[in-house]
Amino acid sequence: MPTVSSTAQRSPIFSASTPTSPSFDAEHLLDGLASTGDLASLGIQAADEDRAFADVVVRQIEYADTLVLWGQSPERAFDTRMMPILLQQMAPRAVHIRVDGD
Secondary structure, eight states, X not given: OOOOSSTTSOOSSEEESSTTOEEEETTTHHHHHHOOOBXXXXXXXXXXXXXXXXXXXXXXXXXXXXXXXXXXXXXXXXXXXXXXXXXXXXXXXXXXXXXXXO
């Protein structure tokens, strides 16, 4: 499970280049969406530390105007192929960019 010490640091799952244009690491995205930890237990400083990490990831996707998906899920090729479809369903109005490779 990812850990970061503050919201200013990069998460292995996503990094916000701008508030409305997050980029997502294909290797960790599904883990973030399935995470059951809250922000406080993961060491993430936030105003509402009772929120689940997965909720933050979902909101980043839903409210983005541009999504960048990069990398591969090394153990789950099927998941890597399905992630663009999942992101398209979650944020249909966003511009979707796929960057292959690391």
